[in-house]
Amino acid sequence: MVLTARQPLTLEAFAMARTGVPELHEMTMDGQVMRMRAISNLALPAGQAVVLRPGGHHLMLTQLQEPLTEGEVLQLTLKLRTADGKVVTQAISVPVKAHMMMPSGGASATTPSGMAAQPAAHQHHHGMAH
Numbered sequence: 001m002v003l004t005a006r007q008p009l010t011l012e013a014f015a016m017a018r019t020g021v022p023e024l025h026e027m028t029m030d031g032q033v034m035r036m037r038a039i040s041n042l043a044l045p046a047g048q049a050v051v052l053r054p055g056g057h058h059l060m061l062t063q064l065q066e067p068l069t070e071g072e073v074l075q076l077t078l079k080l081r082t083a084d085g086k087v088v089t090q091a092i093s094v095p096v097k098a099h100m101m102m103p104s105g106g107a108s109a110t111t112p113s114g115m116a117a118q119p120a121a122h123q124h125h126h127g128m129a130h
């Protein structure tokens with residue numbers, strides 16, 4: 001997923017209906033070992049495309065109540081904070097891909113929050129080793 005903010009925003013949280021504990025994660029290499037950790041927020045500088053993907057920053061969907069199926073469209077709500085401290089929310093749709101790692105053109109959406117979202121599959125099950 002590529003997020004491009006028109007004004008400086010901070011992604012603080014997100015929500016999805018079927019997810020128990022949605023988390024923002026980042027992955028870093030620690031020597032030869034890929035590590036994943038939760039982060040409290042992610043800066044989205046104005047005009048800069050921030051890529052969310054496996055291996056980097058991603059939205060982690062944990063404690064899914066049912067498995068994701070290819071072709072379904074997830075409805076996520078992003079909680080963002082503006083530079084002057086206001087909270088804005090943005091609904092985005094993310095199509096589920098078979099392998100969850102394939103890039104996707106996807107639909108793009110722009111809302112009054114000044115946020116353009118280009119969804120690509122980025123969510124993964126919490127079964128991965130980390």
Ligand SMILES: [Cu+2]
Binds near residue numbers: 036058060
């Ligand atoms: Cu993760």
